[in-house]
Amino acid sequence: MKKTHFLKLYASTFIMMLLAVFSLHAQVDFMEYNGKVIDGKSKKTLEAVSLNVNETNISTITNSEGEFTLKVPKKYLDSKVVISILGYNTRVLPLSELSKKDNKIMLYEAITELSAVSVSAYKNAESLVKKVFNDKNKNIQDESVYMTAFYRETIKRRNRNVSLTEAVVNILKQPNASFQRDAIQLGKARKSTDYRRLDTVSVKLQGGPFSAIYLDVMKYPEYIFTDETISSYNFSFDEPTTINNRSVFVVSFTPKNNSLSINYNGKLYIDVNTLALVSANYALDVSDINKSKNLLVRKKPSDVIVYPLEANYKVDYKAKGNKWYYSYSNLSLKFKVNKKREIFNKVYTLSSEMAVTDWEVNTADVRIKNKDRLRPTVIITDAISGFSDPNFWGEYNLIEPDKSIQTAIDKIRKNIEKQKGKAKTVNGIP
Template structure:
């Protein structure tokens, strides 16, 4: 079966939402509850020079493929095998100077890691010699086969999906998954298998309407632009876009071109955003982009596949982020995040409701797959999956075992506590 997303005017329309009247059903958590080996967990916070938290800062254990990212409050949890005591951890984020710290540093209480902004003036650097931004993007696409993995890889990743109504968290799904990543020079689809999962929801705040996101972990994985460049633009389609240079930047001692892009045909939903491209190798290191959804009718057809009668449902904001990681001169998918905001208008209600849906996928470990294509079993997910309602995992302190996860935001933790108490009272 082909797991490619469903297309509408060549847009990334895999993010499909269902608005249905609530029918509560409880599922079961998945996966072995016992840790495979002893691990040590280290927690802390990453901030900038002003003390503000840094979201999605990357922490990587040197000499391994173990990593994690910070949450929106800057907090992290990093689990490392107990027999790794002499390692160092590198902390990095785009626009900041990286820091490499010995593991001993993380054994203190209330660890706070401060990253300094990169203040270097980059416009005079000779390596940034290109004057045509389209030529930089052309080289990015042309060098895709040389810059990214040519091998199959087996990745462990953490997935989180949150739904908010207004400012309140109303639903949270989390999962540890295995990504069977095909080579970047292959047209074959990536597969995802479920290791552990849990979900809970506050249906009182969902206002009798349950918003469900189809695709689950496939959503942030599918924005891997270097695996699927034609999802937005291919080598022969660049004439559909307008390109311009933004102020260049630097990450991990790499000078990056920052290229703005936007589609010229703006009749239908259209893309615009930024590409962060390595100045030496023309590797896409990061992309941040949006889908303009001012054409309400077309945007509704693109994203909303089911809704209750008497309502109008349409997206008002669609945003994507993708980050790549480097290992031994080759790059691979490291982190993806999709954010959608929807409005629900009821015919007989004075005020509308706003829902925000966020799904993120962070690769926390990986290895080259030398065994070839993996035979699918019942743990493999369909790209049409909707995360089932499940509360059992939230009561189990050791649920995640040795797996690295993204620390829950404080607001999410509070929402979970309230939901759990309500369920226990009932």
């Protein structure tokens, strides 16, 4: 046998072996479940429902249309999934009862009755809220935790998507009592932006994964309540509710007057037994445009004024043992950009959300190096090619895109195909 022929045969065999190895590693090591969660009575879809694999920290949430995708490592296929949301009875289903696609899970509203002792213990809603924040270190995560989370951010001009960012990030969550800030590392990301339609937004918006993590009001109370400002709000009890079969106080709050530079109104959901914050939903008071103008930007040209029209925030916590951990947050900002010497104002909406999909106590003392840490001013680099791969996220859990986001992704994929087609024509490839 000639030497050259032998080498070719050897190379061919070696490549086949490599392909076999790659194929072995490429085998899917998880099961994927898709479906929708709905109200069992009204049949309306339910948003931000948590689906958690029992006795693990693997989870996901439903999107704005009640849809979910849950990826479960095969070693946990004998487990159950816990489906829960505020105000509804929790359901626990064996994974073996779920099909791979088109699952329809129904939840039913819970009837909550607090005992006379619970009601009489806290007649003053303000004193209850103060106790929640003063005693937070007793109930909230008190160790370093390493989290994996899925982040999505969209920017719309009017009703048209002009920017879409998705990322898997690693979060080094510092102990709640620590003065150290949480660190975030970018794991995998893709982004597509139509800069032609963002030409008037030459401002630095307060966005990115840090905007979502800073909604953790137990770790960063200064962004909503401080010892000085908490007394500037009126607090009152609403009808109680339930989550995971636990009774929850519902406390509404509104500003007493217009003395604060930033005012909020909203609801706090407080676990009756532990007095831990379960969830918070609140909104920025944008009624005074002189106070709120330029509030949502860090940097802008001198001839641009940004007026917030809406600013809504939400954060959820999840219990593990006797401690509560940051689980999910989202924000929705609608703002008007007014540029001098331009007749028409531009209206934009920025929405972002982040869901923790897995986590573990940082017993190994894992750290994120300074060079790998994202900065609060980060702009995630464009990686448009990621949208061409429908299996881009692999085993990572994510928030299923709603129809508007899916439409945007489909358009990006079509544009990529067009670009590939043009490239082939230019290169003379038929």
